[in-house]
Structures are given as C-alpha cells and as structure tokens.
Amino acid sequence: MPSSRLLALLGLLMLCKGQEETGSGESCDNFTDLNLSHCFMGTSLYVRLLLYTRSNLDCGREINHRRLASQPLLNLSRPTAFVIHGYRPTGAPPIWINHIVHLLAEQEDLNVIVVDWNKGAANLNYFTAVTYTREAAYNLTGFIMKMEEEGASLSSIHLIGVSLGAHLAGFIGANLKGKIGRITGLDPAGPMFTSATPEERLDPTDAMFVDVLHTDMDSFGLRGAHGHIDFYANGGVDQPGCPKTIFAGKSYFVCDHQRSVFLYLCSLNRTCSLTGYPCSSYSDFLEGRCLQCEAFRPASCPLLGYDLGPWRETLLRLRQTKAFFSTTATLPYRKMSYRVDMVTWNQYLRWGVVYIRLHSGRNFTEARTDHQLLRFEQYTSTRLLAQFDEELQHVHKISMRISTGNVIGPRYKIRLLRIRFTPLERPLRPLMCRFDIIMEENMEVAFRPLPCNSRL
Template sequence: RRTITDYFSQHENKLSVSGFEENGGGDSCDNFTDLNLSHCFLGTSLYVRLLLYTRANPACGRELHHQRFPSEPLFNLSRPTAFVIHGYRPTGAPPVWIDHLVRLLAERRDVNVIVVDWNRGAANLNYLTAVAYTREAAHNLTGFIRSMQEEGASLDSMHLIGVSLGAHLAGFVGANLKGKIGRITGLDPAGPLFTSATPDERLDPSDAMFVDVLHTDMDSFGLRGAHGHIDFYANGGADQPGCPKTIFAGKSYFVCDHQRSMFLYLCALNGTCSLTAYPCASYADFLDGRCLQCEAFKPASCPQLGYDVIQWRESLLKLGQTKAFFSTTASHPYTKLNYRVDMVTWNQYLRWGVVYIRLHSVKPAHKTHHLPHVHKISLRINTGNVIGPRYKIRLLRIRLTPLERPQRPLMCRFDIFMEENTEVAFRPLSCDSRL
C-alpha cells in the first residue's frame, strides 16, 4: 500500500477538472469543481454539488440531484453515509486530499461517501463571503439529508467530516437536524471569525450524537478551545513539528500546521499511524506525565485519533467534554513512542535540575516488526551550578514504561552513580533482573 506521502507527491498536480471525465470502463465521471485565481478575484456565487462514491466507484464520482437521487443505482440508503465537507478555497483548486480520503473511507467500511463540493462559494478571496455561504450551504445539505431520511435513511448512521470552515458547516447541518446526526468529525475547525462565536455560531457537542475534533493550528487558522465530546490536540494543538517557522518558506509557512490535521487523520485512517492520546487538563500536564491512566475508558485504554475513536463513545459521553493530547514526529508516519520515566534517588538533599535522557534504538531487520527496540540509554544531569564542586547523584533505580505498547517489558537499571554534566550510558535490563 502506498504511503500518504507517495500519494500526495503523485497526485497534487493531477486532479480532475470539473465536468465529465471518462473512466477506464468508458463511463462518465463527475469530478470536483476546479477553479482558478481568476474566479476567486471575480468572486463566486454558491453552488453545491454532491458527488457520490462507493466501493463500486471509488474513483469515479456520480453527481446526485437533490430531488432525483433515489434513481441513482449506486446510492444504497440502507448503507451508512459519510459526507466529506471541505473548507475555504482561496485559490479555487480542488483539495489534494479529496481522492485519498474517499478511497480510504470506502475501503474501511461499505458506505456511501458523498463529497460536498461547494467550491463555488468557498473560492472567494474575500473570506467573509465564504463564511457567509456556510449557512446557506448547510441549509442546502440539510434539505438533502431530510430527503434521504424520507426515503428511509437513518440519521444516526450518518457521519459528517468537516475540514476547517467545513467543520462549522457540518455543525450547522447538525444543529438544523436537532443533533440527531450520528457523528461529526471536525478537522482543525476554522478560527478566524469564530473565536468569539457562541455555540450556535460554530461547531459544538450538541450538533451530533458524537463529535470528535482534532486541533493542529490553534494559534493561526484553527480554533482554540474544546468543541466536541473529545478534542484531540496534536503537539498541544498549535505549532506542528516539521512545519516552517519563518515566512521565508512561502505558502507552507501559512498552511502547514492547518493542513497537518488532514494528514494525521489520513494516516490514522490508512492504518499506518497509531496515535494514542491521553486525556488531560492541559498540554503542560501531559508533558509532565500526570495524565497517563486510562482505566476509566472502555475499552480500558486511552483513545486513539481517527475513525475508530467511536468505540470510546460511551465512556466519553459519560465523562463529558474531554481534552486529549498526543505528540508526533515531523513526518509520516508521525507515530512517536512515549515512555514514562520513574527515578528513585538516594541523595538526602533536594536539588533542582534537569535530567536529559536519550534512548538509542536499532531498526528491526524484519518489516513486520516496524517498532525499534531500545538497546542503550544515556543520562545526564544539569543543576546549573557554576560555582563549587559538581553535583553527584546516585540512582537506586530508573524505570521506563512503554505507554503505547503495554505488552513490551518494562526497562530498568539499578544503582547508577552520576556526576553533573557527565553522560552515563548503559544497557537497559528487564525490571525483573538485577546486576
């Protein structure tokens, strides 16, 4: 299976234009509306198109007419339906992730995947215009869903996946339907013009029976706060590793953090990422290791970002709004192994300082064992003392607990003598062993 990085590199400049295209079997396909900067400068008026994809046509969209959709043979109302709703499109180009998300959703479950193409409306250089169109687009989609319901479709089997401004659009649809939609997923809901919005004016937990939200750019294009039954905060929800820190990087400086929400969701959906999040009051508490217990959740483990977070729904609804934090690497597959470190010292007097820990790993020889094994640990202490003798410490025990892989043995080492600013390296042992 190709990685997400491979997919984007091959497809970023090969998206279909609006209208019809012949697929391999000679049938015509309806594609996402492709506009350009001239449309954005002139401005576009709202026009909503609904493109159907299923396992039978994962790469060939079928446009559904709002009133005559029952005549479409591929549209089976007894199946669950996932609606994919994009956000603001300042250049008018189709989102590079659309095709990949559609395919993965169809592979994961036998569903109707409907891409809500409101590019005519979202493609305006004036962001205020696009924001205003979200209400009208939501009204349009609400009418279509009510027609589906009249034909026998169940609201609780529907899943709305909204990206950026599309997350609020999904919330408006859910509110129009009195919160009876089964699930809404918000991927970095848009922040500009929504920062001071009331719950009725943005995505909120009452919009669906279950609302999960991912935050990756809260200090710029994303929305701060908690807006779902569970809110995931990648690396604290703001700056993402690997994204440019200066404006000299060009467009990537503005969009990288915001787009990371989709890349993380695709990676989790594809099964190449396992992103475990830890319910916690704040990111600082998470980094300090104060929020690592998840026995209260059913199943008895911490929730994971992605499509399958629905299995924690019962526990999350009982707990109320939950914040969950996790860390990632800078690139695909983003998964970072986390360890809890416990140290017991012999020293009598309290000293403030910093402990630096490095884990040295070896890549496994077999691809089936893709997680590295720690073969050496390095420790160094620094108290900041610049006058007087170097501080010495005796560790009676250091223990490392792998959080995401509980089946792995705990790693320990006993009786270690350290001198300030001098690195000590050792091989970890099973906690059942002693030197």
C-alpha cells in the same frame, strides 16, 4: 428557528440551483477546479455532491438531488460519510480528496459523498465564504432529509468537516436537532468564530457524537473545546516541521492548519496509530501527569481516527474530554512514548533537565525533557514522559544525562535508586529497569536495561 418542512424546501431549492443531470455514460464527475481569477471576481454558492463507493472509488458520480432512486450506486442502507472542505482562497481542489475517499472506503462499506461547494468557498473575501456556510448547510439539510424520507437513518450519517467545513457540518447538525450520528471537525476555523456562541459554531449538541482535532489554535484554528472529545496535536499549535518565518511563503500560513487533515488521513491508515491522553492541559501531559487513562478501562487511551467505538460510551458520559498527543514532523507522525519513573537519593537538592537516549546497535533515538526543570532530592519519586521520534524494536543500551546548568564549581553526584521505563503505546513489551546508578551532573552515563523483576 425555521420549521423542518421549511428547511427541507429551502434545501431542495438550493440543491436544484444550477444542477445538471448526470449522464449514463462512463465519464467521471470531478471536483470543481477554479483559479485565482474566479476568486478575484468572486463566486456564488453552488453545491455539488459527488458520490464514491467501493465500486467507483476513482470515478465520482454527481448525485441527482431531486431523484435519489436514479442513482443506483447510492445504497441508503449503508452508512454515509459526507466530506466537507473549507475556505478555498485559490479555487484549486483540495489535494487530499482522493486520499480520504479511499481511506474511508477501507474502514467499512460506505457511501462517501464529497461536498463540493468550491463555488462559494472560492472568494478572496473570506467573510463571503463564511456567509455561504449557512446557505450550504440548508442545502445539505434538505438533501439529508430527503435521504431520510427514502429510508436512510440519521444515526448512520457521519459529517467530516475541515476548517470552515467543520462549522458548516455543525449547522447541518443543529438544523437536524442533533440527530446526526457523528460530526468530525478537523481544526474548525477560528476567524469570525472566536467569540461565537454555541449556536453560531460547531458544538457537542450538533450530533449524537462530536470529535474534534486541533492543530492551529493560535492562527486559523478555533481555540477551546467543541466536541465530546477534542484532540490537541502538539498542544493544538505549532506543528513540527512547519515553517517558523514568513519567508517560507504560503506554507508559513497554512501548514499548521492543514496538518489536521494529514494527521486524520494518517489515522485512517491502519499502520498509523495516534494515541490521545486525556488531560487538563498540554503542559500537564508533557510533565507525565496524565498517562494512566483509568476512566477508559478496560479499553486503552482513545485513538484519533474513525473508530472511536471502544471509548464512545465513556466519552458521552464524561461529556467533554480533552486529549493531548505529540507528533513528529513527518509520516507516520507517531512518537514512541515511555513513562519514566525514577527514585533519587542525593545529598543536595538539584534542579535539571533530562536527556535520554535509547540504543539499538548503531542506531539511537533521543528524548529531551527540556520543557521543565525536574527536582532531584533525597528519596524522591519523579515521573516524566519521554517521547522518541523513532521506534527501536530492541533496546540494548540506555544513556542518560541530567543537565543542571552548573558550569563552575564541583560537579555533584545524583544517585538513582531505581529507574523504570514503561512503554505506553506498546503494552505487550516488557518494562525496562535499572537499579542503583550513580550519575554526575552534566555527564552522560550508559547502562544496559534489565527486566524489572531482576536485580543486579
């Protein structure tokens, strides 16, 4: 492993390569915009750092790497977030750059530095871009060491890496012996990293705290767990609303992978809340086995996003945590989740799936627990997770159907001694209950929910 002094020298040499002084005028420095011709010919690595603060959110300033003091907007007493993009096969700037800059600035008073390594990432040969991640990491390592020399604290630095940029962030963290405050990996790239050792990819030792979001593990994303907490949206594969056939064109290839960025942007918006439920697998989560979050009391289940402070100590103690959640296909992505507990009393053993509708006036939303067959037998407690695409403020009626697949012969009755609905993301809302319901298989039954401390 190269010494710290050598790393700094290598980094500064690469940072200076092709660098031009930023003028004192009012012109803005924009992200490098390339096209397919550059990608066909191939690009050589050239890293630019664009600084944004609350005073210049719409006008980036390219940092002079050799003289940090010459950039008056760069206040090293503030926390600094580096945003690192990934592979750019078309050479176009990421469409989400301006959004993430503004949303990060809303979290706290930050230096937001956009790492523009489009020259290097824009190559039709993906393997060339992968090779450049190591060089770019030395580049940024030298710059961050210069920041530290000028008074910045490594613990106040947050690297946010997308796809290939997540591994680039990990390499920087490893170069700095894991002293970086935090690394966030948004669907770390899978190709060329699937069989990599921890030293060859992002891993929890690369920073004091590492959080990862997975959305495309069966294609462009990396399988497994690689942070102190790994969030898996919809199990980490096949995001709702993304095309299922190649006839959709480019979107078929990139939609699942890009969803990680849009979910993270959504989480930075204070009106969007995505709760992750610690669990061993997505199937266990869907079956309602992981909805308590006892390890995180008195805090609730961890939320995806920028502020993981309430859960950080617990997550560091647990070392590696997997957290699962489901989303809708569109903004604000959040589903309304209920834990449904039923006590059944029926003479014959039946297997089936449950369909639940919540009604509010003429509006309704439906949840289908058709990923598993539930067992209904005499005096048995059954728990399931019901997730609804819409949030209804006042539920006036609930309708249910238990589908057993029985299409011939008599319909058997299923008696529910009690059914209780517990809202998971809205703990201040009252629990809804109903007692002693007779259901006929494959037939819908509607009822008015009651407070759980009352009986008919």
